[in-house]
Amino acid sequence: MSDLQMVWFRSDLRTLDNRALSAAAERGPVIAVFLTSIPQWQRHDHGANKIDFWLRGVAALREHLSGLNIPLLQRRIETYDEAPDALLKLAHQHGATALHFNREYPLNERRRDAAVERAFHDAGIAVTGHTDAVAYAPGELLTGKGEPYSVFTPFAKAWHRQLEGHRLALTHAPAPQTRLAIEADPAPSRELPDACDTPLDASRWPAGQEEAGDRLERFLRFRGRHYRRQRDFPALPGTSELSPYLALGMLSHRQCLQAVMSDNDGHLADGDAGLTAWANELIWREFYLHIAASFPDISRHRPFQPHTRDLAWRDDDAGFRAWCEGRTGYPLVDAAMRQLVQCGWMHNRLRMVTAMFLSKHLLIDWRRGEAFFMRHLVDGDFASNNGGWQWAASTGTDAAPYFRIFNPTTQAERFDPEGRFIAHWLPELAPLAVKSRFFPSEAQRRDTGYTLPIVDHKAARQRALDAFKSLSS
Numbered sequence: 001m002s003d004l005q006m007v008w009f010r011s012d013l014r015t016l017d018n019r020a021l022s023a024a025a026e027r028g029p030v031i032a033v034f035l036t037s038i039p040q041w042q043r044h045d046h047g048a049n050k051i052d053f054w055l056r057g058v059a060a061l062r063e064h065l066s067g068l069n070i071p072l073l074q075r076r077i078e079t080y081d082e083a084p085d086a087l088l089k090l091a092h093q094h095g096a097t098a099l100h101f102n103r104e105y106p107l108n109e110r111r112r113d114a115a116v117e118r119a120f121h122d123a124g125i126a127v128t129g130h131t132d133a134v135a136y137a138p139g140e141l142l143t144g145k146g147e148p149y150s151v152f153t154p155f156a157k158a159w160h161r162q163l164e165g166h167r168l169a170l171t172h173a174p175a176p177q178t179r180l181a182i183e184a185d186p187a188p189s190r191e192l193p194d195a196c197d198t199p200l201d202a203s204r205w206p207a208g209q210e211e212a213g214d215r216l217e218r219f220l221r222f223r224g225r226h227y228r229r230q231r232d233f234p235a236l237p238g239t240s241e242l243s244p245y246l247a248l249g250m251l252s253h254r255q256c257l258q259a260v261m262s263d264n265d266g267h268l269a270d271g272d273a274g275l276t277a278w279a280n281e282l283i284w285r286e287f288y289l290h291i292a293a294s295f296p297d298i299s300r301h302r303p304f305q306p307h308t309r310d311l312a313w314r315d316d317d318a319g320f321r322a323w324c325e326g327r328t329g330y331p332l333v334d335a336a337m338r339q340l341v342q343c344g345w346m347h348n349r350l351r352m353v354t355a356m357f358l359s360k361h362l363l364i365d366w367r368r369g370e371a372f373f374m375r376h377l378v379d380g381d382f383a384s385n386n387g388g389w390q391w392a393a394s395t396g397t398d399a400a401p402y403f404r405i406f407n408p409t410t411q412a413e414r415f416d417p418e419g420r421f422i423a424h425w426l427p428e429l430a431p432l433a434v435k436s437r438f439f440p441s442e443a444q445r446r447d448t449g450y451t452l453p454i455v456d457h458k459a460a461r462q463r464a465l466d467a468f469k470s471l472s473s
Contacts, residue, residue: 003028006096007070008035008087008116010104012132012249013057014209015064015173019132020100025174027098031182032065032072033090034058038193039078044108044382047375048192049344050247052199053207055190057248060208062187068176071184080112084119091125094182099125102132102249105292106382107299133249134286135159135167138293148294150304152398155287156280160269168254197375200344205244205378212245216256220263220275227274234336234347235420240278241345243379246285253282288387291397298386301367303395307471311395313365322454323358324372326425329445329453331437332412333357335425344378353411355392360405361460363467366393394468402468405461412438426450 005024009032012018024030036058041051062072075086091099099120103113113129120127131137141149141158149155192199219240223230230238245251257268260279264271268279291298298304321327326334326341336350346354351373359366370389374380390396394404416422419437423430428448429437436444445452 003098004094004096005030006033006087006091006094006099007031008033008099008101009058009061010034010101010109010249011054011247012102013054013061013207014212014250014252015061015068016209016213017170017172017252017255018102018249019130019171020102020128022171022174023128023130024098024100025177029177029180030070030174031090031094031096031180032061032070033087034061034072034074035083035086036074036076036188037078037080037083038076038196040080040108042196043079045371045374046380047377048197048199049205049376049378050374050380051192051196052190052202053205053244053378054248056202056207057250059187059190060210060250062184064173064209066184068174069179070174070177071180071182073182074185074188076188080108081115083112084116087116088119088123088125091120091123097126099127101129103129103137104133105138105289107292107296110293133253134289135163135253136286136290138290141290148290149287150291150295150397152284152287155290156283159283159286163268168257170252170254170258200342200378204343205345207250209250212242212251213255215240215242215245216251216259220259224260224263224278225272225274228277229274231277232349232415234339234350235416235418235424239348243381243384244345246282247379247381247384253285256282284387285381285384288383291387292383295397298390298396299382303393304390304397305395305399308393308395310471312363312467312470314363316362316364319362319454320358320364320368322451323354323362323364323369327451327454328357329451330357330408331422331426331429331439331450332408332416334451335422338425340373340376344376346373346377349411349415351388352392353406353408355389356400356406357408359389359393360464361408361455361457363460363464366390366395403465405464407457409439409457 005028007021007024007030015021038051065072073090077086117127143149230236257279260275261268264275303309326337328334333354336346336354340346355369358364358369366389370385373385391399394400394402419434422437428450432440432444440450
């Protein structure tokens, strides 16, 4: 079949506003490919919650592609090194004349994509990588010195200043094509290997572009304009909870930003404070993707700030286990960690609080916490997760100053003022008066069975300050 186009889906599981799919459909009939690579994903610390959501997203994509008469071919590979051969074999088998994919930016993914491009060029088959996950390809936004931005605020200003309409223009799903003689593969089993933990109940996070679109609509209709006021209060439904859908591309950033502009008189940088604050969070996501592409050392588990490589992290397995299990004795930290383990998601304010507690109060290497989050988060995204952890640990871009160390008790008083979030996740503390929930007395801990604090805030803060001060900047 002449001009048969092959589209390789990865973390862009949608037919709406998909740059690679749209470009391919303009050039000829399309077949779709997905390479399941569970062992590789596990090496990247993706856990059962994310992998299960990923596979359910592929199943939802299959249904949408079927409605367009686009067959989905699925293959299993062990590592990304096998991707070039697997894709070439399919291209030769079906006579595809071109391969399309949307670019990804962490180091292993970029190496994989480069290897695929070389293999297809060598085979004389056209291959095109499309810019889809970001408005600007890495390298397009540079400082006055011609360097990548490493601080968010000037990045965001340049993002807005240089924005042109085509960067956020939506590409629509292709029209149904004439049915091909190529049949879609039978839907594979979504059963995870024995090495995986049991994923969360799928009803908590339904997969697919329809669910993503519905959640976006509900968020903007009912909560978007309250976002700035409510986003830091974990007991309130103040955030979008769209991060899992953005992480796997069941929803594009363009769909989100176009929806904001539709509700905000065409504006992103001004207008309604809630809507612009949420749009700013989407730009943060893009900033971290640019960092992943421009500074590959972070993909090698290295801190962005080189001088922090010498920080004397503590070996404290007991403390790490207590943090993982929500047994630190600091109610807001423990409630947040229980939310993570039971929901596969954590409120963003609490991601900062818990990450700073591990890296500053316990002085435990942030990389251990980064990996733990990835193993549990359904929205696990390398660039955003790494960026957030390095911010909290004062090792990254735009990092919190090392002397900024959140007090978990005052954070609870400020952002859970009625103690509702704590009472929900730590029901043993629910009978206590609100003020006592933030940091119970020894007697109250004894009576409720709640653990004693594993570290004193004041002493831990000083220990962290001393450790950072010892570094040569």
